[in-house]
Amino acid sequence: MRETTYGRVGETERAAFRAGPVDGESAERLAANGLDYRRLAVDSDEYVGWLQSVARGFQDGERTAEQIAASRERSGYRRLTGVFDPESPMDAPVATIASWLGELTVPGEAMIPSCAISAVTVAPTHRRKGVARAMLEGELRAAHAAGVPMAMLTVSESPLYGRYGFAPAAAGASWRIETKRAGWIGPQPAGRIDFISRERVRELMPALHERVRHRRAGEIDVPHSHWDGFAGTNPAAEKTAEKRAVQYTDADGDVRGAAVYAVRENHDDFTKATVSVHYLLAETDDAYAALWRFLLELDLVAEVHAGELSVDEPLLWMIADQRAAKVSVRDHQYVRILDVVAALETRRYGGPGALVLDVSDPLGIAAGRYLLEVDESGAGRVRALGGEVAEGVTVMLGVAELSATYLGGVSLATLAAAGRVTVAGAGDGASDPLTIATRVLGWHTAPRLSIWY
Ligand SMILES: CC(C)(COP(=O)(O)OP(=O)(O)OC[C@H]1O[C@@H](n2cnc3c(N)ncnc32)[C@H](O)[C@@H]1OP(=O)(O)O)[C@@H](O)C(=O)NCCC(=O)NCCS
Structure with missing residues (x-):
């Protein structure tokens, strides 16, 4: 980190x-x-x-x-x-x-x-x-x-929070996978999967999550009460007994992943039970492959459902028939920048360049003009410009649009095509201003958030 x-x-x-x-x-x-x-x-x-x-x-x-x-x-x-x-x-x-x-x-x-x-x-x-x-x-x-x-x-209804400057910044994908059709073609790691108790998975998940959350934009530090929810260890929760937990231990003997799931039987046809994955946490590619393979190959199960996945899950490339997976995507993690300098200096960028960001804000909190200068390493320096004139590409946008692009979940080009941002200024000979701004603000990995809060 x-x-x-x-x-x-x-x-x-x-x-x-x-x-x-x-x-x-x-x-x-x-x-x-x-x-x-x-x-x-x-x-x-x-x-x-x-x-x-x-x-x-x-x-x-x-x-x-x-x-x-x-x-x-x-x-x-x-x-x-x-x-x-x-x-x-x-x-x-x-x-x-x-x-x-x-x-x-x-x-x-x-x-x-x-x-x-x-x-x-x-x-x-x-x-x-x-x-x-x-x-x-x-x-x-x-x-x-x-x-x-x-x-x-995270929101119950989409139209509620844009008016305050929030924007959906990390989408969540829900999967329904027909297990008999999927066909595993992914790796078959050398480690082992074992069933563990709900208490053991409750102990494991926070530590595993601490080791992985910094790798994916959009994730947050999970409040401890949520782990009881996933593991089924909250004494007041309903249907905790249906939760099953497994862990993945790699060839060196280290636990690198865990999953909690529940199975719903189908009384009309015992070969058509449905698995709901409550939480799957993998620290390594091996753990990811082994846990998903385990879930997709459970006997008597016809469908596996999982939510809050990213829009670019490697899982899609681990099954022989991609149409076995029905994936639906929706807005999930909303963010709202309050301090433009702090926010923009903390993230890294897709490429070097200088942009003037002319930000409007319905609440006035983050409004202003800012100069963002990104170096070759992708690090950005930001300065509030006030009325000062600055050369280069200017992006005019609301704080909601700046927040939407902040985690790399949507490109500036897409927001421009949707009429949500305006880009002005001269290109650099090789690229037009929109391409320059899109490259600078872009990021190579889709953000994700694996919980609701
Ligand atoms: C959503 C909820 C909190 C709104 O409370 P409220 O006091 O009626 O909202 P307000 O009167 O302050 O409305 C604020 C703005 O939101 C708009 N708004 C409120 N509810 C809306 C809805 N369901 N859909 C679209 N717009 C809505 C209002 O029109 C108003 O717009 P404006 O100020 O830009 O003109 C309330 O209806 C509620 O408790 N819903 C059930 C629980 C829930 O879904 N909470 C949100 C969890 S993320």
Whole structure:
């Protein structure tokens, strides 16, 4: 992993972020409508109502006492905020939002501190009155004020967050593979696969993930509570018994990968069970090949389903019949640049060159003109230009479009063809300005994010 100026996030910074104040502007706006916008503590009585509001907001059932206890125990990493209506007869907020300071992997094997946002809900009784807007703007301004250069989230609905400057930056691919048709033509590694307990896989995954997440732009440091979800070790979770876990040990005896999956029988035809892959983590190409082969060759299984894969999985090239895999792609990891200099200096680039980026921002946070100069090694230096004149290729774009290209998930040429960015200036004789800008901002590997949050 590459060390950078903005670097990793320590526990002290995370705790300071959690304890930071709510945004004053949003608090005032909500107060003008009789609503109280404030943080709450995970160990307070208010947490119960907050959690019930989140569950109801996502059309889920009421949480049991056991689930509340398990959630409380695993939620200490989150900054919790609620919007309370003093007129409401319920002891629960009418809107919720959670966030935490995490690490986002960017092109070039570096990480940037990023404000992860989740649990955004507004009660149906208070919807479409600007409450979500106040919370989102508030959380972004609070993160910016705390010096956090980036924000990120995964979404329930696509149209919600572009208005705040977010853009889908890493797509997620869902696979349905007909196992009998696929035909394994990939490597057959020399290591071994073994079944392991759910407790063992719960222990293995965080360490394995720490060793691989810096390699793929779009991945984040996974909150520990999520591992209980994947492994089925959260005592309050349902259907944990159906989860099976395996590990891959290489020829030297080192564990290099693990997978958790569940099988659904087909009672009409016992040869047509379906496997759902909950999480597959591979540190080496061998581990990747061995784990996928194991899953595709399970007896009595006709289909394997897997989600949150990348759009360029090597797996496609390990099966004889590519049409055995139905792959659907959708927006998954959204990012939002808050500090253009920090964000652009942290990632690496596809080629050398100088670009003027003229960035607009609906919230004003990242707006400005910036000069990005990339050297032969792909490292970028960035300077805010203000009104200063600069020669060269100029890219005019919104912060959402800059965020969309940031992880290398979409090229500038595609955004230009879609009418989302404008490129002006002179070429260099060999290439036109759009080609130059596309090459500089490009990246060779598609980003991915293997979880929801
Ligand atoms: C999505 C949700 C949080 C919106 O809350 P809200 O308070 O009604 O939203 P606001 O009134 O602040 O609306 C803000 C903007 O988003 C738009 N908007 C809100 N919900 C939308 C939707 N479902 N689809 C498209 N646009 C939407 C509004 O039109 C408004 O646009 P504008 O300010 O640019 O004119 C709320 O409907 C909800 O809790 N949904 C269920 C849970 C969920 O899906 N949460 C999101 C998790 S990622």
